[in-house]
Amino acid sequence: MEIYLIRHTQTATDPGLCYGQSDIALADSFPNEMANLHDKLPEFDEDCKVFSSPLTRCLQLAETFSDTVTTDTRLQELDFGDWEGKSFDAIDADVLQHWTNNFVSAAPPNGENFEDLYRRTGDFWNELLSAESEASAPRLDPVGKAKQVLVITHAGVIRALLARALNLPLANSFQLRVDSGSVHKLRQTDDYLYIEYINL
Numbered sequence: 760m761e762i763y764l765i766r767h768t769q770t771a772t773d774p775g776l777c778y779g780q781s782d783i784a785l786a787d788s789f790p791n792e793m794a795n796l797h798d799k800l801p802e803f804d805e806d807c808k809v810f811s812s813p814l815t816r817c818l819q820l821a822e823t824f825s826d827t828v829t830t831d832t833r834l835q836e837l838d839f840g841d842w843e844g845k846s847f848d849a850i851d852a853d854v855l856q857h858w859t860n861n862f863v864s865a866a867p868p869n870g871e872n873f874e875d876l877y878r879r880t881g882d883f884w885n886e887l888l889s890a891e892s893e894a895s896a897p898r899l900d901p902v903g904k905a906k907q908v909l910v911i912t913h914a915g916v917i918r919a920l921l922a923r924a925l926n927l928p929l930a931n932s933f934q935l936r937v938d939s940g941s942v943h944k945l946r947q948t949d950d951y952l953y954i955e956y957i958n959l
């Protein structure tokens with residue numbers, strides 16, 4: 760099974776805005792960015808399965824790949840809680856620095872930490888891989904024996920999934936570059952998971 764992790768394209772936001780689970784629109788450049796993204800990818804089979812975060816910036820892109828997209832809340836970005844919709848400059852500098860230094864275990868007020876995201880995305884990931892080996896899974900029955908799967912999601916989610924695939928310490932996951940509109944390809948063969956490329 761080929762698995763393509765795809766980050767949404769650029770958003771219509773000012774730099775420095777905190778918007779993990781806020782439903783932010785895509786930038787006006789979306790048509791061109793979407794076309795460039797499609798150019799990086801092969802032709803997909805008719806039975807290719809497409810999963811997406813339910814947030815607009817992912818779902819809008821996902822629907823350019825398939826008329827039948829399965830949304831999954833576990834693919835949403837990190838929940839920044841009370842910081843959602845604020846400028847990072849408006850957050851107390853000491854509080855923000857503490858979170859930056861301890862993001863794995865520390866959460867924004869009423870939000871989640873990176874371990875929380877790692878666990879919920881891991882539930883999705885384990886079901887996806889077991890669906891390939893067992894032809895069924897509790898929540899991902901549409902996968903079956905699909906040869907190709909697209910997962911349209913966010914930078915934090917992609918870092919968490921790659922960290923899981925590579926068995927990386929979570930604190931090192933932000934060393935993985937995940938650009939807007941980037942593609943990260945993995946392949947599962949005989950219960951072994953390969954990473955073919957990152958951040959294309």
